Amino acid sequence: MRGNNIFFGIWLTIASLSKAIHNPIISGWNPDPSILRVQDDYYIATSSFEYFPGIPIYKSRDLSNWTLISHAFTQPDQLQLYGTPTGAGAWAPSLAHFDGKFWIASMTRWTYDPVARVWPRVFFASSIDLIHWSEPTWADPWGIDPELFRDPVSKKTYLNLMAPNNNQDRLWGIYQCEISLKDGSCSGQYRSLWNGTLAHNATARPEGPKMTFKDGWYYLLIAEGGTDDLHRSTIARSRSPEGPFKAGPNNPLLFNGAYGFDNLTVQSTGHATMVETPAGEWYAAFLARRKINGSSPLGRETFLTSVTWKDGWPIFNDGKPILLSEEVGPVTGKRRIPPPFVDNFSSQKLDSEWYQLRTPYTRNFKVHKGSIELRPNVFSLSDRDTPAALLRKQKSLNMTFSAELLGFNKTLGPKNQVGISSYLSEFQHQDIGYHQIPLNTTKLTEPLVLHIRATPLLYQLGYSLGNALQPNYIAEIASSWQAFAPANYFVFSGASFAIFATGLGEPWPYDGPVVGFKRVTETYYEENIPDHDIWDKEQSVGTCT
Numbered sequence: 001m002r003g004n005n006i007f008f009g010i011w012l013t014i015a016s017l018s019k020a021i022h023n024p025i026i027s028g029w030n031p032d033p034s035i036l037r038v039q040d041d042y043y044i045a046t047s048s049f050e051y052f053p054g055i056p057i058y059k060s061r062d063l064s065n066w067t068l069i070s071h072a073f074t075q076p077d078q079l080q081l082y083g084t085p086t087g088a089g090a091w092a093p094s095l096a097h098f099d100g101k102f103w104i105a106s107m108t109r110w111t112y113d114p115v116a117r118v119w120p121r122v123f124f125a126s127s128i129d130l131i132h133w134s135e136p137t138w139a140d141p142w143g144i145d146p147e148l149f150r151d152p153v154s155k156k157t158y159l160n161l162m163a164p165n166n167n168q169d170r171l172w173g174i175y176q177c178e179i180s181l182k183d184g185s186c187s188g189q190y191r192s193l194w195n196g197t198l199a200h201n202a203t204a205r206p207e208g209p210k211m212t213f214k215d216g217w218y219y220l221l222i223a224e225g226g227t228d229d230l231h232r233s234t235i236a237r238s239r240s241p242e243g244p245f246k247a248g249p250n251n252p253l254l255f256n257g258a259y260g261f262d263n264l265t266v267q268s269t270g271h272a273t274m275v276e277t278p279a280g281e282w283y284a285a286f287l288a289r290r291k292i293n294g295s296s297p298l299g300r301e302t303f304l305t306s307v308t309w310k311d312g313w314p315i316f317n318d319g320k321p322i323l324l325s326e327e328v329g330p331v332t333g334k335r336r337i338p339p340p341f342v343d344n345f346s347s348q349k350l351d352s353e354w355y356q357l358r359t360p361y362t363r364n365f366k367v368h369k370g371s372i373e374l375r376p377n378v379f380s381l382s383d384r385d386t387p388a389a390l391l392r393k394q395k396s397l398n399m400t401f402s403a404e405l406l407g408f409n410k411t412l413g414p415k416n417q418v419g420i421s422s423y424l425s426e427f428q429h430q431d432i433g434y435h436q437i438p439l440n441t442t443k444l445t446e447p448l449v450l451h452i453r454a455t456p457l458l459y460q461l462g463y464s465l466g467n468a469l470q471p472n473y474i475a476e477i478a479s480s481w482q483a484f485a486p487a488n489y490f491v492f493s494g495a496s497f498a499i500f501a502t503g504l505g506e507p508w509p510y511d512g513p514v515v516g517f518k519r520v521t522e523t524y525y526e527e528n529i530p531d532h533d534i535w536d537k538e539q540s541v542g543t544c545t
Helices: 537-542
Strands: 006-008 010-012 034-038 041-045 054-060 067-073 089-098 101-109 121-127 137-142 144-150 157-164 172-178 191-194 207-214 217-224 232-238 266-276 282-290 300-310 313-316 341-343 365-367 372-374 388-393 399-405 417-423 429-435 448-454 458-465 472-478 496-502 515-524
Touching (some): 034 282, 041 089, 054 101, 067 121, 121 157, 144 207, 232 313, 266 300, 372 388, 399 417
Antiparallel strands (some): 006 010, 144 157, 399 448, 458 472
């Protein structure tokens, strides 16, 4: 399904863990979390796919409140995503800290084309401050979900990753070699570490290796079962980082699918990383989906659970399923409703939670005197390129995204459009905006605010003119449309909100109006999502405050 267009003048288309920890700890799509503690600070890096800048990094002192502090790849030469389809791009980072530096390992998948056989390549980079990163070093092996592990005993550095056994039958497993940090070459034997707990055949997906050293044992925590309802976390251990590894007795450590895919709201639990607090407590960050009436509009988010140890093996969440209603740690009551986010573009620097699609190679916007001016090009949100669009991840299942347009006195051209969007991919986005109407009368001389009202089961699109207090909603779509990829395609992110302008295949007129936005506002409401994925009409209406 491509973006819907309706025309009628307006165009629609811790130091101390005493605070409450509610899941998800980082809402909105933030999959494949890698958690790291350095002294009293915690860090999480997540996947970014075709979005730029790449690999967001969050920081916390209490495992509850997380702030986006940087991105690992902010320059085009660090992350080249030209023509990358939705769901490809930068995947599954791993964070580490040794030699006085932060290290991040990740991979880039440029395409899914089975004929071209352009396989994912892994790379790593280092930083002393999480702001300024070295140029990527490309590793010899190709595969997915790389991790750099510094053995605290031998001081050797290993690259662990998901890779195929060969280029013929391509059975995926967890592989390893000692790695040269200088040039990315394997300085030791390239070996198979472990194939997980499931049948090792063409459907096997052992992935996301994370190695931990504790009490003389090397623990290898991985994900299995694919990224959907069969996703889970399993573990093995060895006396050597090179193996052999023996599976643990409590596997799977995380697997909400065991309780029924159409039952619990939290699903796809897996891709976990363990972390120890200064006080000796253990936790695990992992990805999961909040399944709403069978679909997950926000995609895979970052969750947290407790870890206890018994007989030398970890147990996640006391062996129980992950429930939204249960806090991690002290019970303090309901999750608070976040304050509104307001961006009036008063700073010369764009807020760090705005993204572009793919690697920008032209200047598509300018923050200017309390507004943002878009510099439209030939591309739209339906093209596999970089349109003049800025996007923010949808953070709540119950919220409103509003944007006030800049006024202009000139007339829009016949293919000129400016608006906002609920965006999932180049195939699925629902847009509302402004375009030319008959008799060349398109001049915006009174305030126009565009709105997208998102509730768990429904998106509504509307507008308000002048001093109107309430939006006029003129179209709606089921939220499930913003959760699934078309046939033969993949979507690994979740819904975002976008502001955009486009010439729809033609350059923006040299004498056309300057278009953009004065203000963007996100308003959040209580979510009240049940533990079980059971919805009815009354319940849906009840969340649309």
